[in-house]
Amino acid sequence: MTPLIEVRGLRKVYTRTHWWRKRPPFLALDNVDLAIQSGQTMALVGESGSGKTTLAMCLVGLEPPDAGEIWFEGKNLLAPGADKEAKVGSEIQLVFQDSAGALNPRMSAAQIIEEPLLICRRGSSKERSELVLEMMGQVGLSPKWKDRLPHQFSGGQRQRLAIARALVLKPKLVILDEALTGLDLSIQGQIMNLLLDLQELEGLSYLYISHNLELAAQVAHEMGVIYQGRIVERASPSEFFSHPHHPHTQALLASMPLRASMPLGLTYSAHGGG
Amino acid sequence: MEGVRSNPASNAQHQSPHRPENLLEVRDLSVRFRVNDGQEFTVLDRISFDIGPGEVVGLLGESGSGKTTLALSLLHLLPPAARLAGGSVAFGGRDLLLLNEKQLREVRGAEISLVYQDSSVLNPVIKVGDQVTEVVRAHHSWTRQRAREEAQAAFAAVGLGGSDRIYTSYPHQLSGGQRQRVMIAQALVCKPALMIADEPTASLDTTIAAEIVNLIKQLKDSSDTSFLFITHDVAALARVADRVMVMYAGQIIEDGPVQDVFSQPQHPYTRALLECAPHYPSTGVARDRAHRLACIPGSPPDPTAPPPGCSFSERCKDRMELCDARNPQEFRSSPSRSVRCFKYGAGQS
Amino acid sequence: MRYLGLRLLQSVFVLLGVSLLSFVFVELAPGNFFDEIRLNPRISSSTVTNLRKQYGMDQPLPARYFRWLESAAKGELGFSFAYNAPVGPLLWARARNTLLLTGSATLLAWLIALPLGILSAARPRGWINQASELFTTALLAVPDLLLALGLLFLAVHFHWFHAGGMFSRESAEQGSWVLSKDLAAHMVLPVTVLVLGSLPILLRHTRAAMLEVLDSPYVRASRALGISRGRILFRHALPAAINPLVSLFGFSLGSLLSASLLTEVVMSWPGLGPLLLEAVLARDIYVVIGAVLFSTLLLVFGTLLADVLLFAADPRIRTEGLA
Numbered sequence: 001m002t003p004l005i006e007v008r009g010l011r012k013v014y015t016r017t018h019w020w021r022k023r024p025p026f027l028a029l030d031n032v033d034l035a036i037q038s039g040q041t042m043a044l045v046g047e048s049g050s051g052k053t054t055l056a057m058c059l060v061g062l063e064p065p066d067a068g069e070i071w072f073e074g075k076n077l078l079a080p081g082a083d084k085e086a087k088v089g090s091e092i093q094l095v096f097q098d099s100a101g102a103l104n105p106r107m108s109a110a111q112i113i114e115e116p117l118l119i120c121r122r123g124s125s126k127e128r129s130e131l132v133l134e135m136m137g138q139v140g141l142s143p144k145w146k147d148r149l150p151h152q153f154s155g156g157q158r159q160r161l162a163i164a165r166a167l168v169l170k171p172k173l174v175i176l177d178e179a180l181t182g183l184d185l186s187i188q189g190q191i192m193n194l195l196l197d198l199q200e201l202e203g204l205s206y207l208y209i210s211h212n213l214e215l216a217a218q219v220a221h222e223m224g225v226i227y228q229g230r231i232v233e234r235a236s237p238s239e240f241f242s243h244p245h246h247p248h249t250q251a252l253l254a255s256m257p258l259r260a261s262m263p264l265g266l267t268y269s270a271h272g273g274g
Numbered sequence: 275m276e277g278v279r280s281n282p283a284s285n286a287q288h289q290s291p292h293r294p295e296n297l298l299e300v301r302d303l304s305v306r307f308r309v310n311d312g313q314e315f316t317v318l319d320r321i322s323f324d325i326g327p328g329e330v331v332g333l334l335g336e337s338g339s340g341k342t343t344l345a346l347s348l349l350h351l352l353p354p355a356a357r358l359a360g361g362s363v364a365f366g367g368r369d370l371l372l373l374n375e376k377q378l379r380e381v382r383g384a385e386i387s388l389v390y391q392d393s394s395v396l397n398p399v400i401k402v403g404d405q406v407t408e409v410v411r412a413h414h415s416w417t418r419q420r421a422r423e424e425a426q427a428a429f430a431a432v433g434l435g436g437s438d439r440i441y442t443s444y445p446h447q448l449s450g451g452q453r454q455r456v457m458i459a460q461a462l463v464c465k466p467a468l469m470i471a472d473e474p475t476a477s478l479d480t481t482i483a484a485e486i487v488n489l490i491k492q493l494k495d496s497s498d499t500s501f502l503f504i505t506h507d508v509a510a511l512a513r514v515a516d517r518v519m520v521m522y523a524g525q526i527i528e529d530g531p532v533q534d535v536f537s538q539p540q541h542p543y544t545r546a547l548l549e550c551a552p553h554y555p556s557t558g559v560a561r562d563r564a565h566r567l568a569c570i571p572g573s574p575p576d577p578t579a580p581p582p583g584c585s586f587s588e589r590c591k592d593r594m595e596l597c598d599a600r601n602p603q604e605f606r607s608s609p610s611r612s613v614r615c616f617k618y619g620a621g622q623s
Numbered sequence: 624m625r626y627l628g629l630r631l632l633q634s635v636f637v638l639l640g641v642s643l644l645s646f647v648f649v650e651l652a653p654g655n656f657f658d659e660i661r662l663n664p665r666i667s668s669s670t671v672t673n674l675r676k677q678y679g680m681d682q683p684l685p686a687r688y689f690r691w692l693e694s695a696a697k698g699e700l701g702f703s704f705a706y707n708a709p710v711g712p713l714l715w716a717r718a719r720n721t722l723l724l725t726g727s728a729t730l731l732a733w734l735i736a737l738p739l740g741i742l743s744a745a746r747p748r749g750w751i752n753q754a755s756e757l758f759t760t761a762l763l764a765v766p767d768l769l770l771a772l773g774l775l776f777l778a779v780h781f782h783w784f785h786a787g788g789m790f791s792r793e794s795a796e797q798g799s800w801v802l803s804k805d806l807a808a809h810m811v812l813p814v815t816v817l818v819l820g821s822l823p824i825l826l827r828h829t830r831a832a833m834l835e836v837l838d839s840p841y842v843r844a845s846r847a848l849g850i851s852r853g854r855i856l857f858r859h860a861l862p863a864a865i866n867p868l869v870s871l872f873g874f875s876l877g878s879l880l881s882a883s884l885l886t887e888v889v890m891s892w893p894g895l896g897p898l899l900l901e902a903v904l905a906r907d908i909y910v911v912i913g914a915v916l917f918s919t920l921l922l923v924f925g926t927l928l929a930d931v932l933l934f935a936a937d938p939r940i941r942t943e944g945l946a
Binding site for chain 2: 048155156182185187190196211212219
């Protein structure tokens with residue numbers, strides 16, 4: 001089955017000059033390959049500096065890669081022909097970690113959700129307002145709050161807002177770049193459940209990028225590890241935990257005894273509850 | 275103990291025995307915030323706890339629970355909009371809340387120090403080594419050479435020793451983990467009796483966070499320093515804390531030895547929170563998509579409009595009628611544990 | 624070093640451009656220097672024509688420009704029709720006077736603004752801040768010209784200081800001590816005007832920069848570590864707040880020649896200002912171009928200096944962060 005999105009040999013180099021000195025170029029992405037099927041979630045685990053955010057930027061079109069191909073629904077996104085951008089742009093959306101930074105502090109919730117529709121010129125004014133209210137309902141925000149400003153929402157609510165904005169154009173692939181990091185534990189569960197529900201409802205695919213292994217493992221159909229710009233391991237979640245191959249993966253798992261030191265009793269029996 | 279505001283009524287509510295060797299004794303600490311239109315709301319509601327020497331006490335709570343306010347109020351560092359509404363903080367024979375600015379300055383950084391979560395607390399235009407010596411020289415009138423030596427010792431203690439390069443770097447030249455270590459060095463260079471760490475691992479990668487937690491464990495084992503470790507990272511507390519207190523909506527709702535609280539949580543919030551903590555059994559269970567993640571529905575109460583009864587009752591699975599009517603008091607369920615829940619205590623007012 | 628080289632090259636281009644533009648603008652202005660002479664019936668038109676030829680004014684613009692460029696490259700900035708003297712030395716004598724005035728004024732203004740700004744920021748509710756806020760608002764509202772005229776009026780009315788000019792006739796033959804005292808006395812008024820004119824902006828910027836830094840997490844953390852307020856203010860906050868002030872300093876350096884034009888004219892200070900004004904009115908082209916060029920040179924130098932200072936002062940710019 002052709003994957004929804006397939007990345008082959010993606011490469012991105014950053015050249016840096018500091019005033020007059022030239023620095024050695026920084027290889028952010030080194031021959032990255034990955035594929036995500038429709039309706040499935042791929043989790044990409046990596047630490048800061050591993051290139052995960054660069055990858056997200058390239059996929060969404062915010063950064064031009066230096067080499068490689070991105071095939072989306074059978075079309076090569078990097079082939080010359082700029083108008084594809086406008087159409088495909090709406091099919092792949094990105095949710096950032098720091099929603100407070102990603103939301104315009106002067107726009108109300110409704111305006112934020114409506115903005116992508118305005119940019120892509122979808123629907124009449126009436127249709128747009130209806131869609132906005134529908135989205136707010138879907139992500140669990142009360143329609144009463146449509147005129148509130150971002151700083152009047154809590155962190156979890158802002159993240160819901162960012163998700164609503166990402167989904168309003170009915171994309172096929174949503175990239176979540178550390179979207180749950182920094183939220184309270186109880187809220188993380190809420191948002192993740194929301195994402196899972198939406199995935200079932202709309203057949204979305206997710207690329208879930210994080211440095212948090214466990215959360216990633218709980219929602220992924222496939223797991224990958226990105227390290228120094230390369231994807232060094234790719235496996236199903238159970239394989240991943242039982243037979244890690246790459247030393248970096250093993251190192252990541254080794255930092256998990258922090259988790260394993262949790263007393264068993266209560267927690268495992270409640271796995272999946274609530 | 276001189277300096278503790280003796281108030282028989284309040285002492286009766288906090289039932290833990292007064293141990294003379296306690297390093298820190300907080301009794302009925304309350305803080306209120308003023309909003310723009312003159313209204314006030316409670317951020318900390320009669321907080322009481324003790325910390326003994328060499329003890330690592332964890333403070334578990336989510337955003338809005340008041341944990342950061344608690345840390346700031348211990349050192350009297352609250353923003354102008356906050357007001358101390360009562361209570362006492364007994365430390366070294368004095369009530370910290372009664373000290374003037376000059377006396378407080380002697381305490382801060384030298385006897386009690388604070389480590390923040392965000393490394394933007396490092397001055398971007400001063401070398402990190404100098405930032406540590408600044409702390410030393412603020413509290414001791416030693417020579418510059420001596421101060422430098424102390425700073426370098428502190429750097430070595432946090433694992434940044436061995437090269438001058440880091441000592442003479444600026445914050446933006448260091449990684450997140452290194453910056454966090456610098457902050458810890460700043461906090462312990464004057465060998466304080468108590469270190470308050472406010473979410474020290476929140477913004478770090480998992481492996482780096484693990485290293486920092488190990489560092490704290492190391493510091494705890496090698497010295498007599500006590501820690502108040504504020505976090506929402508359950509696993510970190512399991513690894514390093516002796517006792518844990520759980521905060522919700524400005525109150526301490528559970529308190530006890532960490533192993534006991536985590537394996538048999540008494541308060542429904544603690545129980546629910548522990549369920550949410552991510553965990554993946556090392557035996558690799560295949561993900562079952564029918565099951566959703568554990569979470570606590572709803573959100574904490576609006577502090578400007580607190581419910582009349584228990585603040586958690588709205589979201590509580592074991593909610594009873596009594597819970598909506600009155601706020602539960604601390605109930606001592608065992609000599610070392612206490613919990614604020616009507617399930618355990620008959621309704622004391 | 625390559626960066627500096629690039630900036631210098633840029634500066635040369637700027638100067639060239641400015642000279643060209645000045646030439647063109649003066650040309651575009653109606654009339655020329657000889658019109659006035661022509662009006663005089665006793666001077667024959669052939670004399671005028673000859674004069675024009677002598678000064679090369681009958682040549683087309685590009686030719687004249689290139690001739691000027693040629694001689695400028697050799698250090699000769701042209702000839703002043705009105706003064707009948709080469710432009711260079713004329714400008715320099717006047718520029719010295721201006722620099723004396725504006726240099727002192729700038730120094731004084733910064734010396735006042737910096738501590739005042741820091742103190743205002745340290746105690747936002749104190750009387751220093753309230754007073755300076757009132758003061759700066761009032762000053763900002765008053766145009767320089769009005770200020771100059773007002774002070775002049777007061778000086779004449781109350782016989783304070785000397786209302787205008789640079790030296791008194793009496794002190795011409797005296798020794799240098801008397802001369803300096805006289806100079807200083809004459810400088811008081813114009814310097815006051817200049818200082819009052821630039822103080823509000825400097826003060827506000829200093830205060831704003833300090834306020835922002837004082838509110839930052841790292842300053843609050845310093846308090847938590849028990850460091851004294853005084854030390855925090857000068858050792859922690861000020862270095863971090865210095866950036867916008869360095870840029871401002873470079874800019875004030877750069878405008879040393881241009882800032883005082885109005886004041887000099889009103890107070891009859893023999894600086895570059897009145898010279899420029901005269902020259903523009905009389906279409907004394909080469910003086911105009913020379914003066915503008917001088918000013919531009921200083922501006923370019925000022926901004927370059929600001930960048931270099933910024934580089935030296937802020938380690939975030941000087942050193943690299945992690946990739």
